Amino acid sequence: MIKPARALLLVAHGSRRASSNEEVRCLTTRLQQAGGHQFDYYASAFLELEAPDIPDGLTQLIAEGVQSIVVVPYFLAAGRHVVEDIPAEVERVQKKYPHIDIQLLPHLGAAEGISSLILNIAQNT
């Protein structure tokens, strides 16, 4: 049996600054380099101001044959975008493709490891 293809989709806010969106795409490349075969696809999408948006990002992965997608909100604060907007966009695509396993993770700021990361960068000063 062939293992179903899995994808990681990093969802960022999106910015009017091209360099800020580029930072997100570079991070996606770094994720791919570091994660290797953990996922078959690594992609990014943006809530606003930059393409692809979340539905397009998810749909493109589904079109590639991906059957399982982990969505990571690249946000530090549990504001309206994290609590309402991103879940609503994901839900819209999930309803259209009920056979695809889409899992929306908590936002990055909720990760246990954030404090260690901050202490690490602060101690090398």
Added chain:
Amino acid sequence: MIKPARALLLVAHGSRRASSNEEVRCLTTRLQQAGGHQFDYYASAFLELEAPDIPDGLTQLIAEGVQSIVVVPYFLAAGRHVVEDIPAEVERVQKKYPHIDIQLLPHLGAAEGISSLILNIAQNT
């Protein structure tokens, strides 16, 4: 000789949502618990919408007798806030207290460890 007192100041954007600002204060407490004696003080300040603002946050630490402050911008993207606003606020206080060592670190999104953190939360799914 007494070792000069050091502080870590976490600088977040600030939100209209009280829960979002509270998340930042909770993180500061977690930093204190995890970092222990790495710093003598752990505090947070906000760029806007919540007190203390950055000058107040820095000045309060200086009033406590802190001589060295590491400022960590709790931001993922190098937007205007990170590139212009935070450095300007820090510089304003630095000019007023030239004998205090204030070190502004790169924003959290620039940290090498961000990709490992994302892969960690994504692989436990």
